Amino acid sequence: MANALINVPPRAKRGEIIEIKTLISHTMETGFRRTQLGAPIPRDIIRRFACVYNGTEVFRAELHPAISANPFIVFSTVAAESGTLEFHWTGDNGFSVTQSAPILVE
Amino acid sequence: MERRASRREFLRAAGSVAAGLGLGSTVSATPARATPAEMEEAIRKVVGSATITPGRVKLDLPPLIENGNAVPLTVDVASPMTGADHVRAIHVFTQKNPQPNVASFHLGPRAGRARVATRVRLADSQAVVAICELSDGSFWSASADVVVTLAACLEDGI
Numbered sequence: 001m002a003n004a005l006i007n008v009p010p011r012a013k014r015g016e017i018i019e020i021k022t023l024i025s026h027t028m029e030t031g032f033r034r035t036q037l038g039a040p041i042p043r044d045i046i047r048r049f050a051c052v053y054n055g056t057e058v059f060r061a062e063l064h065p066a067i068s069a070n071p072f073i074v075f076s077t078v079a080a081e082s083g084t085l086e087f088h089w090t091g092d093n094g095f096s097v098t099q100s101a102p103i104l105v106e
Numbered sequence: 107m108e109r110r111a112s113r114r115e116f117l118r119a120a121g122s123v124a125a126g127l128g129l130g131s132t133v134s135a136t137p138a139r140a141t142p143a144e145m146e147e148a149i150r151k152v153v154g155s156a157t158i159t160p161g162r163v164k165l166d167l168p169p170l171i172e173n174g175n176a177v178p179l180t181v182d183v184a185s186p187m188t189g190a191d192h193v194r195a196i197h198v199f200t201q202k203n204p205q206p207n208v209a210s211f212h213l214g215p216r217a218g219r220a221r222v223a224t225r226v227r228l229a230d231s232q233a234v235v236a237i238c239e240l241s242d243g244s245f246w247s248a249s250a251d252v253v254v255t256l257a258a259c260l261e262d263g264i
Contacts, residue, residue: 017218030204058216059211060211060212061212061222062210064208064209066200066226066228067209068225068226071224074222075211075217075221076218076221077217077218078218
């Protein structure tokens with residue numbers, strides 16, 4: 001249901017700083033809106049995002065309702081060794097998505 | 107005479123009803139907004155009693171925002187990002203959104219560069235504050251004032 005787009009350079013030089021862009025489809029319902037009948041719309045957001053590089057967490061973000069729908073996060077990391085980057089999004093109503101991307105470090 | 111008095115009474119009654127309705131509707135239509143004091147409180151919750159010094163942080167936001175639903179935001183901190191001297195966390199706060207917290211990013215020496223970007227919602231023209239925590243325990247901040255034409259968070263859903 002949730003589509004995630006990840007942009008990781010497939011290969012990098014050792015020690016190079018690489019930029020990672022992630023985008024995931026999610027409404028990020030704030031919990032502050034109401035229906036036209038006045039009933040509050042319950043909150044439904046992604047609370048946490050983490051990037052794990054070969055088992056080590058290198059980046060983590062805690063998100064609040066003020067993050068736009070379809071959260072787009074850009075960060076960077078040092079290309080240390082070849083392996084995989086895992087991306088975890090977790091949130092309200094048991095939302096949990098994991099995606100991974102390989103990286104080749106020369 | 108009698109008729110005039112009743113008309114006056116009627117208008118007065120109608121006026122008070124309208125005022126009551128007006129007050130009622132503003133109370134229900136205005137979502138809870140944070141105040142600058144609440145932002146201070148939220149910042150204190152993260153920072154504790156440490157002093158926050160302006161500088162070292164670069165907060166990049168468009169000064170004039172047409173649509174508050176997706177505002178590109180970039181935080182850049184001048185830091186060598188070594189094991190001894192790096193950015194531990196970057197926190198973003200707003201003054202007048204319903205909730206002052208926007209996001210917290212946790213980095214480390216493995217980030218290589220202390221720069222994060224995302225898209226945020228802004229409910230009003232207000233000040234946005236970015237605070238970074240360095241590995242030596244010091245806090246640095248930057249603030250940006252933005253003008254928002256179309257506010258986020260306030261429109262009705264389906």
